[in-house]
Amino acid sequence: MKKNILITGGSGFIGSNLANYLAKKKFKVIVIDDLSVGDKRNLNKNRNIKFLKKNINQINSIKIKEKIDCCIHLAAKAQILINTKDENQYFEDNVTGLQKTLNFCKKKGIKKFIFASSASVYGDTKNKKVTENMILSPLHYYAFSKYIGEKIIKKYCKLNKMNFYILRLFNIYGEKSNAVVAKFIAQYLQNKTITIYGNGKQSRDFVHVDDVIDIINKLIVKNLTSNIFNVGSSKSTKINQLKSYISNSHKSIKLDKRFDDIEKSIADISKAKKILKWSPKKKIENGVKDMIEKDYLRLTKIKLDTIESQKKLIKSFNKKK
């Protein structure tokens, strides 16, 4: 029998791609999202998807009759470049909201918990490929909230005999995303200047959302002991290179560097390869082309900040260090 899956934050970028995929594969999917960022229209009209508009801090007021096999916890305050006054929101959503979701799972007898953590828990790893057993050193509130989240999950799941899988996601891109890849493509398609923070020599590990769905799918169907996995491509891409995959000739400008922007972030994924037989399939060069084709309409319409407002944002962000 197909499993019932609960996805928190399921109307956002990763969540909606995942919900649509699982529903197509005939899983019963229950999505909880407060729509603070996500959009219900991201979800396909499919009778295998049930949507509940709810903040995870009120998750215990939800009545679900179905027996749930697995909770995939994606709901979080996920933006990094924001006013540090929002510190409380990170803890409310990413720590308290997480604890309430775990408590809900305990009460509902949900035995499998998959958590979207972040590569940012590692901090500045000085150009090294990071393995899951490295010492964590989060640099900002978002990263810190994920770090605390991981600790809570480990203890809570052990105490309540639940299996957990912590995924340290690197830079995820693909249809419906809004981060750097989407921003550059949108600037290109809207004939605006591509804005690069810093000299563009900093590199990131980009992994396509389809590959993230693939690893989550493996965790849903396999019965494994609790574990932590890096989810990246294990390939390093400089921001200048990313720009060239979109267009070599399109106009670009270098703005100030964000003070906490690390030089390099790259995952060692040998653990997921060995235990889950998972490896990412889509190369960033091709993923970018795919996105231009498949996400064209949305990207030509998304609202972009002007160069002036971006300069101001970085300046005020850097002042708060």
Ligand SMILES: NC(=O)c1ccc[n+]([C@@H]2O[C@H](COP(=O)([O-])OP(=O)(O)OC[C@H]3O[C@@H](n4cnc5c(N)ncnc54)[C@H](O)[C@@H]3O)[C@@H](O)[C@H]2O)c1
């Ligand atoms: N996209 C990435 O590159 C990336 C990298 C590392 C980690 N992650 C993590 O993966 C998860 C999903 O990321 P995403 O890129 O899809 O982000 P997203 O912002 O598109 O999705 C998050 C969803 O959670 C919902 N949400 C936020 N607070 C909520 C609350 N209190 N109650 C209910 N719903 C709430 C939002 O409305 C949104 O739909 C997040 O936990 C994020 O921290 C993402």
